[in-house]
Amino acid sequence: MTRDELAAGLAEVLGTVAGIDRAAVAPGKSFAEDLGIDSLTMVEVVVAAEDRFGVLVPDDEWARFTTVDDALRFLAQSAVAPPWTPPRTR
Template identity: 35%
Template sequence: MDRAEAFSTFSECVAEVLDIDTSEVVPDARWREDLDADSLAVVEITLALNDAFAIKLPDVEPEKLTTVGQAFDLVAALVGVDN
């Protein structure tokens, strides 16, 4: 899996949980301000990503991952895809 494929899977998971179009899931999008993701949605997204990538995302302070890109970088590192 390359980075583009990983981001595609990532964005599909996020879009499904938030009931939005995948085109809205861009690296610069902010979770709360742009995507209206509350804390429950973040938990649901985490579970969906764990399943989709067969990983276990660590507990992270929400304020440290404010954008989609920051969260994707964490997932990409766990999956082992290059920047």
């Protein structure tokens, strides 16, 4: 996925879950200060983003997301990495 596709998908998630105008979502925007997302809503956003993008966001990672760009960087890195496959046992 391109960064623009990730940004559009995240804007869609924020619009659906938090009622944020998609046009207001920009990389430099703060989730709390600019977009008014509290910690409970952020949990809902993360769960919806996990479903939308097929990734798992560990608690210690999403707690560091202060801006939209933080989330986009994580999603971009996660989208590039191949899915983990457990080693085969004999």
